Amino acid sequence: MSRSTTLGALTLAALVLPLAAGCVDNASSDDAEALTVSSTADACTVSAATAPSGTITFSVTNDGDDVTEFYLLGDDKLRVVSEVENIGPGITRDLVVQARPGTYYTACKPGMVGDGIQAQFTVTDSGEEVGPTGDKAEQLAAAEKQYVAYTKDQVGALIAGTQEFADAYKAGDDDTARELYATTRAHWERIEPVAESFGDLDPLTDAREADLEDGEAWSGWHYIEKDLWQPAPADNGGEEYVPLTDAERQQAADDLVAYTQQLVDEVNADDFTFEAFQISNGAKELLDEVATGKVTGEEEIWSHTDLWDFQANVDGARVGYEVLQDVVQQEDPDLSAQLDEQFTALDALLAQYGSIDEGFTYYDDLTDQQVKELAAAVDALSEPLSQLTAVVTAS
Incomplete structure (x- = not known):
């Protein structure tokens, strides 16, 4: 969408x-x-x-x-x-x-x-009210409601796609599973700051192999990713990769669906919300995710589908900004204009390599110069985006 x-x-x-x-x-x-x-x-x-x-x-x-x-x-x-x-x-x-x-x-x-x-x-208790008041409070409350609705929309698409992906993987239909992998994960990547707010849910679902401590059990998307794009010994610490058994596939797929359903249940709970401060903070976190994982090619090390994640992170950051845009324009119109400009530039650059729906260039096919251009565009957006929460929290 x-x-x-x-x-x-x-x-x-x-x-x-x-x-x-x-x-x-x-x-x-x-x-x-x-x-x-x-x-x-x-x-x-x-x-x-x-x-x-x-x-x-x-x-x-x-x-x-x-x-x-x-x-x-x-x-x-x-x-x-x-x-x-x-x-x-x-x-x-x-x-x-x-x-x-x-x-x-x-x-x-x-x-x-x-x-x-x-x-x-x-x-x-300082005795002082925490958070915005007056007209600004009403604007931010409306932004929060918009963002909650957006999040519910994304988790609804995520659980449907994850179930389809899991069914294909369990059935041994690896071609279909590989086709569904990146486009389904985009829904997760757009709202990852929400998932991170629920304790261990994020690492259970999205941990990379490099994130694990010695002896720590591995689960989630990247656990299955490695099995779908099985590495050569040179890319696996010098050891032959041992494919998962049918029983291990079943467990991995069922776990992924269960953790995703947990996220859906949390987001759809009556008391769920995401405050304006968390939205603006989350927008910056998503861009940091791009800078530290996607632009380095470390996130999707086996499938090389990093540009799908890259675009989804930018999508999520932009939605976070856009629901807050009325306040930003009111409080700091120059910052608003700068963010509009840099988001547009980054989206245009990404569009040169494809789209989530139609497919992107695989990350290992990019040249060093193309990676540098993407990194520079991320840096150009990161600086003004780092000012967003200060504007939102200003009294």
């Missing part, structure tokens, strides 16, 4: 505000409570274990040797309130959240694997 068709077909959904949301990379609010975080191989040192409700900035510095991530988790230690990923050694990135009173957990993930180094974090 095209972006214009999707947005045009959106219906309003009930809005129930969650506990907290929101982050923005390297663009913090002037009146935010400021905390520092030092992430190393064996420590996640936050300058305070408590803060008053409202806007909180975590300035996260990677003082270790591996790439790290920082998360603010809900009181169940699973729900991701907000996150900042891919922080290289010596780099500092800001995570800005708008948090209501309650119990949370901070977590650093050196090496970007495992549960991370967690500690309890308490948000006390």
Whole structure:
């Protein structure tokens, strides 16, 4: 479904505000409570274990040797309130959240694997209202309803496509499964920040082999991808690839459908919503996904269908921006114009290589110069998109 068709077909959904949301990379609010975080191989040192409700900035510095991530988790230690990923050694990135009173957990993930180094974090009641008020609040509430409707539309298409894909794979119809793989995954990639908010659901469904810890069980899309595009020994650590048995295929397919249905159930729950701060933050996360996985060819290492994911991530980021566009135009018309221009340029560049419906060039067929052009277009969009949450959260 095209972006214009999707947005045009959106219906309003009930809005129930969650506990907290929101982050923005390297663009913090002037009146935010400021905390520092030092992430190393064996420590996640936050300058305070408590803060008053409202806007909180975590300035996260990677003082270790591996790439790290920082998360603010809900009181169940699973729900991701907000996150900042891919922080290289010596780099500092800001995570800005708008948090209501309650119990949370901070977590650093050196090496970007495992549960991370967690500690309890308490948000006390500042006595101030958290979030926007007045006309802006009404605009953002409408944006949230639009985005929830969009998400429900995407998960509906995702579960239907996933079931068809799983049925073909279990039946041994690998040609059909390979044809369905990339186009079905596009629905997942457009709304991945939503899936990431539900604890372990994202890694169970979308973990790459390189993401696994030693001895960790593997499941999801990329587990099946490897079996459909079986690697030569040179691409498999020097070892002959052993195809999955019929029983293993059955289990892998059934697990994928079950995890996808779990996402569908979560999104269609009566109390599901995604706050404006999460939408804007998610748009930036999707572009970060492009920069760290798709533009490097690391996401779809066996199938080389990275451009399908690339386009879907850009689609999802653009929808996130577009539902918030009225507020952005009102608060910062120059930023709105810049985002419009850069999204259009990136879409035009991608269109040179195909489309999700008609098919794209396989990533290993791109030249080094073409990859550099794509990376430059992503960078050009990433900078203004990193300012989106600051505009949305401004009082």
